[in-house]
Amino acid sequence: xxxxxxxxxxxxxxRVSRMKLAHGIxxxxxFMPVATQAAIKGLTSEQVESLGVSxxxxxxxxxxxxxxxxxxxxxxxxxxxxxxxRNLLTDSGGFQLVSLSKFTTITEEGALFESPFxxxxxxxxxxxxxSIQHTIxxxxxxxxxxxxxxxxxxxxERSIRWLDRCIAHHRSSGKEDTQNLFxxxxxxxxxxxxxxxxxxxxxxxxxxxxxxxxxxxxGEEKDVFWRVIKQCTGKLPEDRPRxxxxxxxxxxxxxxxxxxxDMADCVFPTRTARFGVALTHRGPLNLRLSKHAKDxxxxxxxxxxxxxxxxxxxxxxxxxxxxxxxxAHALTLHNITFQAQVMGRARTAIMNGTFPDxxxxxxxxxxxxxxxxxxxxxxxQSVGVDLLEHNNVKVxxxxxxxxxxxxxx
Amino acid sequence: xxxxxxxxLARMTRLQFALTHPDQQTTFGPRLGTLVVRSxxxxxxxxxxSTSRGVIPHLSRDHVRKSPALAWLHVPFESFLxxxxxxxxxxxxxxxxxxxxxxKPDDHILSFDLRDPxxxxxxxxxxxxxxxxxxxxxxxxxxxxxxxxxxxACQPDIVAALTDTPHRHPPFSQKRLTKSIDRSTAWLANLLxxxxxxxxxxxxxVFVHLAGSTSHPARAAFTASLLEPLSPVNAALPSLDAGVTxxxxxxxxxxxxxxxxxxxxxxxxxxxxALPPTKPRLAHGTPGPHALLRLLRDVGAxxxxxxxxxxAAACGVxxxxxxxxxxxxRAEDGAGKxxxxxxxxxxxxxLDFGGLGGEREGGCACVAxxxxxxxxRGRKQIVHGTDASEAADALAGADAHGDEALPGYxxxxxxxxxxxxxMGAHALLALHNLEIVRAFLAGVRRVxxxxxxxxxxxxxxxxxERYLELDADADGxxxxxxxxxxxxxxxxxxxxxxxxxxxxRLAREREKExxxxxxxxxx
Ligand SMILES: [Zn+2]
Ligand SMILES: [Zn+2]
Numbered sequence: 001x002x003x004x005x006x007x008x009x010x011x012x013x014x015r016v017s018r019m020k021l022a023h024g025i026x027x028x029x030x031f032m033p034v035a036t037q038a039a040i041k042g043l044t045s046e047q048v049e050s051l052g053v054s055x056x057x058x059x060x061x062x063x064x065x066x067x068x069x070x071x072x073x074x075x076x077x078x079x080x081x082x083x084x085x086r087n088l089l090t091d092s093g094g095f096q097l098v099s100l101s102k103f104t105t106i107t108e109e110g111a112l113f114e115s116p117f118x119x120x121x122x123x124x125x126x127x128x129x130x131s132i133q134h135t136i137x138x139x140x141x142x143x144x145x146x147x148x149x150x151x152x153x154x155x156x157e158r159s160i161r162w163l164d165r166c167i168a169h170h171r172s173s174g175k176e177d178t179q180n181l182f183x184x185x186x187x188x189x190x191x192x193x194x195x196x197x198x199x200x201x202x203x204x205x206x207x208x209x210x211x212x213x214x215x216x217x218x219g220e221e222k223d224v225f226w227r228v229i230k231q232c233t234g235k236l237p238e239d240r241p242r243x244x245x246x247x248x249x250x251x252x253x254x255x256x257x258x259x260x261x262d263m264a265d266c267v268f269p270t271r272t273a274r275f276g277v278a279l280t281h282r283g284p285l286n287l288r289l290s291k292h293a294k295d296x297x298x299x300x301x302x303x304x305x306x307x308x309x310x311x312x313x314x315x316x317x318x319x320x321x322x323x324x325x326x327x328a329h330a331l332t333l334h335n336i337t338f339q340a341q342v343m344g345r346a347r348t349a350i351m352n353g354t355f356p357d358x359x360x361x362x363x364x365x366x367x368x369x370x371x372x373x374x375x376x377x378x379x380x381q382s383v384g385v386d387l388l389e390h391n392n393v394k395v396x397x398x399x400x401x402x403x404x405x406x407x408x409x
Numbered sequence: 410x411x412x413x414x415x416x417x418l419a420r421m422t423r424l425q426f427a428l429t430h431p432d433q434q435t436t437f438g439p440r441l442g443t444l445v446v447r448s449x450x451x452x453x454x455x456x457x458x459s460t461s462r463g464v465i466p467h468l469s470r471d472h473v474r475k476s477p478a479l480a481w482l483h484v485p486f487e488s489f490l491x492x493x494x495x496x497x498x499x500x501x502x503x504x505x506x507x508x509x510x511x512x513k514p515d516d517h518i519l520s521f522d523l524r525d526p527x528x529x530x531x532x533x534x535x536x537x538x539x540x541x542x543x544x545x546x547x548x549x550x551x552x553x554x555x556x557x558x559x560x561x562a563c564q565p566d567i568v569a570a571l572t573d574t575p576h577r578h579p580p581f582s583q584k585r586l587t588k589s590i591d592r593s594t595a596w597l598a599n600l601l602x603x604x605x606x607x608x609x610x611x612x613x614x615v616f617v618h619l620a621g622s623t624s625h626p627a628r629a630a631f632t633a634s635l636l637e638p639l640s641p642v643n644a645a646l647p648s649l650d651a652g653v654t655x656x657x658x659x660x661x662x663x664x665x666x667x668x669x670x671x672x673x674x675x676x677x678x679x680x681x682x683a684l685p686p687t688k689p690r691l692a693h694g695t696p697g698p699h700a701l702l703r704l705l706r707d708v709g710a711x712x713x714x715x716x717x718x719x720x721a722a723a724c725g726v727x728x729x730x731x732x733x734x735x736x737x738x739r740a741e742d743g744a745g746k747x748x749x750x751x752x753x754x755x756x757x758x759x760l761d762f763g764g765l766g767g768e769r770e771g772g773c774a775c776v777a778x779x780x781x782x783x784x785x786r787g788r789k790q791i792v793h794g795t796d797a798s799e800a801a802d803a804l805a806g807a808d809a810h811g812d813e814a815l816p817g818y819x820x821x822x823x824x825x826x827x828x829x830x831x832m833g834a835h836a837l838l839a840l841h842n843l844e845i846v847r848a849f850l851a852g853v854r855r856v857x858x859x860x861x862x863x864x865x866x867x868x869x870x871x872x873x874e875r876y877l878e879l880d881a882d883a884d885g886x887x888x889x890x891x892x893x894x895x896x897x898x899x900x901x902x903x904x905x906x907x908x909x910x911x912x913x914r915l916a917r918e919r920e921k922e923x924x925x926x927x928x929x930x931x932x
Contacts, residue, residue, distance in 0.1 A: 038822075038825065039831045041831070044836070049790065051791055067759065074760055074821075316463060320463065320464055326464040326468055330469055340793045344793020344794030346794075
């Protein structure tokens with residue numbers, strides 16, 4: 001990996017960097033759409049690429065089940081299998097293992113689970129996770145981390161030991177030139193545990209190409225979330241990309257960028273598209289609502305996505321969402337473009353030295369009179385941006401009201 | 410009813426059709442022609458594809474545009490009756506229907522009908538002044554006057570006059586058939602009439618469903634009513650037929666009454682017998698390529714739909730057939746007939762890294778089989794942010810690391826998408842299957858041009874010898890006679906995956922969604 005920071009925000013911790021991997025350059029900060037099963041819901045790889053996306057995510061747990069390694073090996077890796085010629089990231093498979101399979105037990109050796117194929121007890125070790133990711137062939141691969149439940153301290157310590165095993169296995173594989181291993185910082189919501197994990201993992205910097213911030217996006221208070229992110233980005237080395245896992249709402253993305261995060265992923269933009277929700281700079285539009293039935297305007301007249309630039313009306317989307325997969329495709333094209341645009345504008349603003357202004361404009365347009373989420377105000381204030389300056393907008397505690405009706409639960 | 414002015418000239422220039430081979434200008438039999446609408450010229454016989462709720466199932470607009478198979482789109486209007494007035498009628502500007510649905514006036518011909526030609530479910534009876542149509546909110550009654558209004562507002566290229574199809578079980582009584590013919594005639598007259606008391610006559614070319622159902626006498630009577638001279642005092646039109654640009658042949662309702670194919674053809678010939686052979690014939694509802702070929706051979710049609718192409722895509726079947734059949738590597742003699750496609754759910758494709766098109770000469774030209782090939786080469790990409798130079802670098806980077814032409818999507822990949830319940834599978838298969846049908850019809854035209862009617866009949870015979878018929882209507886059970894089993898098998902496997910992946914998870918979400926939708930409607 002070649003990684004170069006091109007510009008830094010004079011106020012916040014935001015930065016623009018250039019990450020060159022085996023399948024081309026990805027400009028950071030960026031949002032990664034999730035192609036769990038080696039496909040972005042309903043779209044071809046060519047379509048995804050045409051939206052200006054150069055890095056997507058595959059889930060190791062799912063690909064290991066289907067198509068399975070034998071087929072991926074025969075196909076020459078996941079890039080070739082899904083005809084994706086740009087950069088690809090895989091997770092370790094550990095998180096989904098714990099959340100999707102029965103009877104997972106974590107031992108020092110690895111994660112013991114019931115094989116979905118045979119029902120036999122099966123072990124996913126750190127080495128095995130790396131091997132599977134080698135077969136998949138992603139440009140960025142993740143260490144196996146211990147993410148189980150309440151024993152946060154123990155899990156964090158084990159994640160450090162497993163990182164060592166992952167580094168050793170990755171080094172011995174000879175894949176270091178084409179595949180890049182990321183560490184995952186754990187430590188839950190406890191600042192002291194986080195600190196210890198950061199120290200230990202940063203010591204291993206030479207063995208890793210980047211750092212992910214794990215153990216978040218699990219329903220914790222947003223006010224805790226941003227503090228952990230800030231603590232991590234404050235310590236992580238400048239010359240390594242930072243990846244915040246499972247972050248996808250526009251306001252979360254921008255706060256993370258302001259706190260110094262470079263990469264994020266989430267299934268939300270593509271999943272919500274299937275349920276008829278279009279993301280816009282004025283907040284989400286639920287196209288199932290009957291108020292859109294006769295609205296001949298596009299979702300966003302200024303949006304460069306194929307759906308909006310073609311003038312696809314809200315009315316025809318309303319007519320087809322949840323009935324025709326073509327409507328889901330139209331909204332997925334739009335939502336992925338929206339995410340890329342939020343991040344692209346952030347990059348532009350950082351390069352131009354206007355990122356704090358961008359944050360203010362974005363929040364004003366996006367939340368308008370609905371009020372700003374308090375945690376965003378606090379988080380941005382902590383890096384020198386006062387959203388409320390010259391602005392009488394109200395502040396809403398909790399997550400903020402904007403998503404209430406748009407997010408299908 | 411008055412026909413005060415006659416706008417046939419305007420109508421005729423909307424759509425021009427000519428049979429191009431002198432020896433094929435007979436009433437029955439295969440024929441070559443050209444159909445011109447605006448700047449669009451289609452060689453016939455050509456494919457027309459029906460939309461569902463206004464969209465081509467599974468395809469985004471960019472994929473529709475990249476599919477040469479999709480030049481003529483058919484729009485059943487009934488789903489839009491959920492709102493009053495129907496929303497497409499609110500679209501301002503020229504070519505409002507094209508614009509509303511995202512089709513290009515320069516590339517796409519749009520035909521317009523009230524009902525979905527494939528829907529043969531029993532419906533509440535029509536009245537003397539209304540047709541019952543179906544939308545999500547239930548049955549809607551549409552009058553001929555409303556139909557004129559909607560047609561005027563939408564400006565399709567072609568409009569079908571309302572028709573009274575009896576939907577109860579046959580045999581239909583003489584009285585019912587007489588009523589059906591009288592109504593269909595009156596409604597056509599209404600669409601053609603120009604009268605100050607009515608909204609202006611629609612500009613689109615008017616096509617008429619050949620009514621009469623399963624009765625030869627009724628069909629002959631309907632044709633006679635089209636040709637009957639109109640009173641010169643009241644009418645500017647010599648006959649209703651003079652205002653009609655083309656004829657619609659409906660096969661699905663005949664199949665629904667268990668009419669055998671030869672009998673259906675015979676009924677259609679009865680309808681066409683006295684009508685001028687030079688007008689275009691549009692056929693809805695052939696059950697597969699074999700039946701399509703026989704319809705062309707025995708009756709003659711110029712535009713045909715192939716709902717089975719998308720139906721096959723929806724259940725995981727990838728077409729692999731050609732017309733004319735090639736002599737090549739035919740499996741050893743006596744190996745039996747081949748299926749028209751592959752059930753890509755089948756485990757045998759898990760490691761099949763061949764393309765969807767099998768070993769076709771020159772490969773398949775569809776987006777699924779070719780799209781990946783010309784990536785990065787000046788392909789338009791959205792650039793986000795001012796890092797345009799970096800993005801250009803990134804593109805160059807893609808070139809630098811090889812950019813070796815990726816072949817199209819493989820059977821193994823589509824197999825994987827099907828088993829993981831990914832919608833992309835159906836998009837790729839719809840793109841592919843439609844292109845296979847387009848190429849199939851291009852083959853029909855090639856054979857007709859080169860070898861004429863007899864050569865065509867010979868090739869139809871060879872096609873029938875090579876391939877099993879498509880079991881498009883099959884829902885399970887045993888295969889029969891010359892019918893294949895590929896659709897039947899695919900549907901069973903589709904249902905299994907749907908149960909495991911869809912019903913287990915997505916259906917529950919869907920139920921939840923339904924609950925939410927109700928709440929939303931009340932917002
Ligand atoms: Zn858009
Ligand atoms: Zn193809």
